[in-house]
Amino acid sequence: MVTTICSYLLGSDPEIRQKLAKQLGKKATSSDITLYSYDKEYALEIVDPIRYPDKPLVLFQTILMADVPIIVITSTGIDIHTGEFGILLDALKYSNGIVVVAHDGEYVNFEEISENFKKLFKDMVIKDYPILNIDLSKGEDLTLLKQTMIKQNEQKIERKWSESNQSRVDIDHVFPVTGVGTVILGRVRAGTLSKGEMLHVFPSKRNCVLRSIQINDIDYSSATEGQRVGLALRGLLPKDVERGFLLSNQVNWTITTEIDVKLEVAPYSKLPEEGKMRHLIVGLQAVPATIISCAPVKEGQSDSYLIKLKLDRKIVVHTKEPAFLIDLNGKPKTIGYCNL
Numbered sequence: 163m164v165t166t167i168c169s170y171l172l173g174s175d176p177e178i179r180q181k182l183a184k185q186l187g188k189k190a191t192s193s194d195i196t197l198y199s200y201d202k203e204y205a206l207e208i209v210d211p212i213r214y215p216d217k218p219l220v221l222f223q224t225i226l227m228a229d230v231p232i233i234v235i236t237s238t239g240i241d242i243h244t245g246e247f248g249i250l251l252d253a254l255k256y257s258n259g260i261v262v263v264a265h266d267g268e269y270v271n272f273e274e275i276s277e278n279f280k281k282l283f284k285d286m287v288i289k290d291y292p293i294l295n296i297d298l299s300k301g302e303d304l305t306l307l308k309q310t311m312i313k314q315n316e317q318k319i320e321r322k323w324s325e326s327n328q329s330r331v332d333i334d335h336v337f338p339v340t341g342v343g344t345v346i347l348g349r350v351r352a353g354t355l356s357k358g359e360m361l362h363v364f365p366s367k368r369n370c371v372l373r374s375i376q377i378n379d380i381d382y383s384s385a386t387e388g389q390r391v392g393l394a395l396r397g398l399l400p401k402d403v404e405r406g407f408l409l410s411n412q413v414n415w416t417i418t419t420e421i422d423v424k425l426e427v428a429p430y431s432k433l434p435e436e437g438k439m440r441h442l443i444v445g446l447q448a449v450p451a452t453i454i455s456c457a458p459v460k461e462g463q464s465d466s467y468l469i470k471l472k473l474d475r476k477i478v479v480h481t482k483e484p485a486f487l488i489d490l491n492g493k494p495k496t497i498g499y500c501n502l
Contacts, residue, residue, distance in 0.1 A: 165388035173234030174243035267299035322482035329353025406447035
């Protein structure tokens with residue numbers, strides 16, 4: 163069983179994103195995001211946030227699915243959304259992404275777009291992303307793109323998702339299957355799963371039994387870190403679980419409605435005011451959060467703040483995992499990276 167490389171498409175044109183995704187893989191699950199899979203000589207998963215830009219929250223809620231983010235620029239060049247993606251990926255320290263100039267056979271000034279991109283983002287980690295020219299009407303460059311995804315995945319940042327003795331699955335979809343029961347789709351972030359073992363659901367603290375494991379529609383008795391899985395669970399109803407919940411073999415997880423974070427403010431972003439509501443993104447959890455207090459880490463410092471948040475509902479966290487704060491009405495929407 164091979165590890166799945168997850169690439170996430172960030173672009174302002176849903177039609178171009180969809181055409182690119184369809185050429186990269188076979189359509190699989192679809193909701194407010196659509197997943198495409200490629201599982202021949204290696205395993206790829208492509209995520210298209212199909213409701214973006216009309217519903218921007220879905221992009222922020224699911225961006226941490228990405229191993230390799232792909233910024234998709236059309237023939238018209240860089241737009242305001244490209245700037246938003248740059249600030250987001252810089253805040254999350256994604257130094258291993260790709261830029262794709264995707265078009266459907268029309269003329270593209272690729273050199274000018276490349277130069278403008280490097281100039282615009284010269285102070286961000288995305289400035290070093292490889293830039294590829296992809297003509298979707300021919301599909302000739304898709305092998306190069308897939309190879310670049312594999313190469314960039316080798317340079318991804320290693321994130322801490324759990325303690326060494328904890329397994330973790332981040333859930334992105336859940337649904338009932340007749341004759342099977344509750345099925346969840348997600349990614350094994352840490353540890354190993356075994357068929358028949360007891361799993362705990364967080365933040366709800368429910369228990370269930372892992373009835374079966376599928377990877378690319380094939381049954382397995384176990385699954386390990388990095389693999390995309392479909393899990394049939396006994397003792398759990400679909401209404402008892404949602405996107406952002408996680409499964410683990412251990413019970414010692416932090417569940418809270420209040421949290422202190424150290425905020426690293428993103429470029430061009432506005433510091434949140436006390437009493438205002440924003441969204442905290444942790445894993446695949448997107449939770450409204452009220453700013454209780456906000457103070458600089460050091461007097462006179464303007465890029466790092468200690469913030470106390472009151473959350474609208476319970477979340478489950480591992481203190482080393484990535485998190486960030488957003489303002490859905492802001493320009494840009496990314497406020498900054500949070501150390502929990």
